[in-house]
Every structure is written in C-alpha cells, then in structure tokens.
Amino acid sequence: MFARAVSRSCATSFRRWLAVSALAVALQFTLAQPSVAQAPTSEDIWNELANEIFKGRPLADGTGLVGIEMPTRAEDAAIVPVTMRVTMPLGDPRRVKALTLVIDENPAPVAATFEFGDNAGVSMISTRVRINSYTDVHLVAELTDSKLYVVKTYVKASGGCSAPAAKNADEARASLGQMRFKTFGNPTNGGASLAHEAQVMIRHPNNSGLQRDQVTLLYIPAHFIEELAVRQGDALLFRMNGGISISEDPNFRFSYLATGAATFAVEAKDNAGNMFRNEWPAKPGL
C-alpha cells in the first residue's frame, strides 16, 4: 500500500487522481499483491478514457486513414505543435466527419474535437497544445461510415523550467480576442478546386484553472476558448470544441478546398461568455 501510494505521487499527473482516481483505487483493491507492475499502465489509462469519451463504442486501428505528428520530446511544455492528417487512399468513398485529440496524461485529456463541413476538404489541421507529463496522445477519427478509428503517438515531457503556463500574462490579457487570418501560397498554384492552406489565430490566455494562488490558496478560474468555427462564405470548414489543453493564443493551421467564396469568417466563444467574431476577404485566386 505504501509503495503504491508513493509510486502514484511520483509518476502520476493530476489527471489520474482527478479524473480516473476511481481506476487507480479499484486496481489498488482488486489486485492482491502490492507490486509496482500492477500500477495502471498507459493502456489501462487509455482504455478507461476511451470508454468514458466514446461511450464504449469500439475503436478500430486508424493506421493508413489518419495520422498524428508531434515532436518526440516537447520542447516547450506550453506550446507543443501537433499535426493531424487525413491519409485515406484515393478512391476511398468515406471522409472524416470529426477528429478528437486526446492527451492521456493531461489534467483535461480531451484537448479538442474538430467537426468538418461536408465539402470542406480539410485534410490537414495543426494546432499547439500543453503537455504536462510523459504521455500517449491519441487521435480518434469518426468517418462517414459512423465508425471510430484511432492512431497514437508518444510525447516526452519537456524538462527544466518549461511549464504549461503563460509566458507573458499581461500581453495575453491586454489583447484578448484579437484575431489573425493568414493564407499560404499554394505550390501548385491552381484554381478553385485545389487544396489551399490557411491559419486562424486568436489571442486568449486559455487558462487551465489548475493554477493555485499560493497566498490565497484559491484556484485561479479557468478561462478558455470553448468553441471556434471557421467558415468559407457560408460553408463550415471546421468547428473546434476545445479545452484547457490547447495552448495560450489558440492557433489552427489547416488545408481546405477553395470554393471561390468572397470571405472567410471566424466565430469563437469562451467559457466566460465572451463572443469573438471577425471576417476577412478571400484573396483573388484563393
């Protein structure tokens, strides 16, 4: 018992005792020998999480359908790039309806869910997340066959003084809700039906709410973007539902199929009820 309690305090993130402490406790009581090998494995953690998030629906291997790219080691715990790709073979009639990004060991494992518009053609989307600990990161795709497919990667936590916290807290607060929209040149330089790339940026502290004021011993309230939708003309490109694992100043770079619509629009809201909206003209030819 002693050994188990110590091992949990050593290697376990907040998340485990906050969100699946039930699992740890259950294992503690059901497994007879207090051997370290019986601490919940990363597979145990994921199985429990997947069951909670996807309500027990089966998850098939998504290799060859979707991919996830992250650095093997988080350089900066507060800003870890993640790129999600649709890699289905040409001719596969299915498309991706939604992607769910799960950072198993984070305090809030579901980093974001992305739903895609019917003809958005988003085959790549990248963002930046916080990584609290050594962790598996799972990407679950829901395809138009209504089945779920999963792939995963593994990220080592960053070392040293890097923390998944604000770097310049005054700046983040002062410019709350500012947005940028960028498009990138397409090497194939084609017309309206070719893939293009764009980026949406919004200033927001995306506070975790897990930060405790050492003087008052009160938790600083969580403050984060909970929903963000990007449209090309009236057509939805994607809608993100997110939480505190998305980095400060949420940032999404994605590919899409240009329709020739005159504008791009972004609408976001945070958990404090703030709404942010902005619109940009599409550049001719994009």
Place this chain on the structure above:
Amino acid sequence: MLFRRINRWCVVACLACATTLAFAASERATEALPVAEIAPGLFVHVGAVAPMTRANEGAVANVGFVVGSDTVAVIDSGGSVHEGRRLLTAIRAVTEKPVRFVINTHTHPDHVFGNAAFIGATFVGHKNLGRALAGRGMFYLDAFRRELGDDIMREVKIISPTQIVDGAMRLDLGNRVLMLRAWQAAHTDHDLTVLDQNTGTLFAGDLVFLRHLPVLDGSLRGWLAVIGQLAEVPARRVVPGHGPVADWPAALAEERRYLARLAQDVRGAIKGGETIAAVAKSAAQSERMRWELFDEYNGRNATAAYAELEWE
C-alpha cells in the same frame, strides 16, 4: 512502458530515501556551498552549466549573498532546500548577521527551490512573481519530483514574495544599499535585478546568460529591448544567472547576438510560411557551436519565439 519504468524507479528511490538518504541529506546540509568573495562582502556560488538533475541536486544557477553592516541579503536560494541550507552554512562561515532578505530574481526552480531554507526572512520579488508562482508552482513541484526525486523535493515549498518590487526599490543592509529593479517581460515576465552600489556588482538573474544557452520564457522582443537598457546600468561586473562572473557591460554581447539571430531567423521563417515545428529545428543553428546546452534549449526558444513573433 516508460511510464511503468518511472514508477518502479520512483518506488526504489523513495524506499531508499526513507531510510538512508534522508539521514545523509541532513548530514550533508552542514557542508558549506563553495562561494567566492568576488567583491568586498559580496559572495557568489557559480552553478554548474547543466540541466537540474538528481546528481547535481538542482544546483545549477548562480546564487550569492551580500553582507551589510546590519543584515545579509541572499540573491536566489538555489535549486533545492539542501542547496539553500548549504548556502546558509556558507553565510554563517562569514558572518553571524541575520539574513533579512531573500531576493528571488524570477520564478524558475533553480533560483527559488532553496527558499524554504530561509523561512523567517523577507522574500522579495518582482510584482508579477507571485502570479507566476501561482501559475507554475504546483506543476514544478510535480515535474521536479519526477526529475530530482522525492529525497531532494520533499522539503521544497513554493514561497511567494512578501515584499514586491514595481519599478525600483532600495534595500538598505546597513551602510550598503542594494538597488532592485523590476523589468518588462524578457527572460520571464517577472525578472528582477540587484545592483550592489558599493562595489558596482550587478546580479542580473537570468536576464544575462554566459556559456549556457539563453532560455526564453517571457518575450524575445522584450528581452532584446531590456538588453539595451541593461547596458546602461552603472556596474563594473555582472553575476549572470548562469555562467561565470564577467565584466560589464561586455558580458551582454554574446546573448545579444544569439537572441538577435534567433529573432531574425524566426521572422524570416514565419514570412516564408514555414511551420512552427520546422522552425524549432532550423532557427539559429549558426549559434550551435558557441553555447553549451544548445540542443537542450534552442528548439524550445525557437518555438516560443515563433508563437510570439507571428503576432507582429
């Protein structure tokens, strides 16, 4: 799998520390931290140019103290309570005067984890230090328990400043005035420097790095601006946060060159549409041979720089 290895390793370490190591730690606490009197009444321990590890017990930052005719001020307390205690032993080898102030130059663990060795002193920090400790303290305790082990971490406490500096402040140690200055966001968003006027010695905290690659955890644009203002500080020598004591302001040249190169490379990459992941590998590579710990921190610096500069 790695996760399980860590578990097992932790348990071994923790069981061991419950018996022998805890005892050994209290014995070792009487050993004085090696310090050099670099100016009259001003003592410095130059930390290892290395990441904080179990082997070096987190003692990687430069720490020091200044003795006035009435009291002593400590500037940064080190990377563990053990290091803080060894620093206190070094102080006691020099003077019986009370340690009235512990000045924390910023929130990073190698500079503040020794605070608990000085409970009873007034803790002095930048006006934003408390906020940074609130945002990071619990994470640091958790992460460094993993990296340094329970033995080293057991007594570490996050101690918020009881006296804050907004702009500038004088601390009188008795016939000896320390000038404290709180800076705009640079290395962090709560950097504090300490100038000992009697000897012209500047404790720059991590606003100045030598040999050890500078680490960006605040604002690159702010840091480059602060370097310009720091150069005006009337000092003869500097105690950097990491690296050897050096002449002032010549000591700024190396980090200014690195940070300017980083900014230039990252701006160019953003303009060219490169991704943040690619820039972590490509930026400032021309600086690689000029610094220690380049591979540990350059990718991180480039990542943070990209996220900041893409808003320009």
